[in-house]
Amino acid sequence: MAMEEGKEPVSANKLSLSRALTLRILVICLLFLALVVGLSIISMHSIRFSMIPQIAAKAPSTVQPWFEDANAFENFIRPPSNLMHNMNDTELLWRASFAPQIKEYPFKRVPKIAFMFLTKGPLPLAPLWDRFFKGHERLYSIYVHALPSYTGGYPPSSVFYRRQIPSQIVEWGRMSMCEAERRLLANALLDISNEWFILLSESCIPLFNLSMIYSYISRSKHSFMGSFDEPGPYGRGRYDQRMQPEVTLDQWRKGSQWFEVNRKLAIDIVKDTTYYPKFKEFCHPACYVDEHYYPTMLTIQSPHLLANRTLTWTDWSRGGAHPATFGKPDITEGFFKRIFEGQSCLYNGQPSTICYLFARKFAPSALDPLLGLASKVFGY
Known part of the structure; x- marks a missing residue:
């Protein structure tokens, strides 16, 4: 009986040892399996990342940061080669509002005058302007806003060739006129070398050569925006x-x-x-917004920068809603002598007899006599 009773504890011990051994083997197997899986994952990641340089070398990315492009800065300062972009007005005005905060330019910059022509269609006096611009290519740029329906063009020899910007319908005396002017300014601002901006019509002519006009504008302490307080019905x-x-x-x-x-x-x-928004909502004919928006806004914001006069001579002596128009019979040396001799104004705070650099309105019939007088009277 003692021997039979002694056998039971021995069997239990053996079973316990067997189970412990089995559990230990299972743990070792699980650890080994975990090690194998871990090594496999590490190996896969190592192979993956080691292949990236090879893949990049075989198939370089088409998107490169600007700072890695040796020509990026040159591309940034170069004026747009194609004026017919696909930006809408909101995108264009936003893009044009960019301004560097450091005044010194990190490249050789020749400041230019942007000549902006607001027209209905063609420029009948283009040959006169071609002569005016000839030989001064580094000092100017040209932008033309015509009605969208105008599909004509200019010969490759003309300075106006491919200088038309995307346009919209313009109604005289309404906000669309100012919108067209803002569109011209915004397109011209995309060229970082444009420093001065002149708005002209298809009936305008230059009264002096470009060198003189460039000197006059570049040396002026003021911009030339007519701005005055008129108490009568056509003002206040x-x-x-x-x-x-x-x-x-x-x-x-x-x-x-x-x-x-x-x-x-x-x-x-x-x-x-x-x-x-205020002018667009509350200034409609007989409030002609193009006569009030810019003079009012700029006088409120920057009165010290304005000369409070325009550079474009116009004859209002005949009365009416529109100034006088001059055709072929009017174009004589005496006619322009009267314009030049009748000028008196302030330039940089000093009296001057040169007040107008441009004149309007000239009909298409005036072109030939203007070309005949240009060299002697205007100096170009």
């Missing part, structure tokens, strides 16, 4: 009190549509979201 009488508080009656100004502004003021115009 057009003001709408609903424009307050952005524009008060005392701030309301009137001026010529044809202006010259520097780059700072051009950017101020294209980025404006304060005054533009």
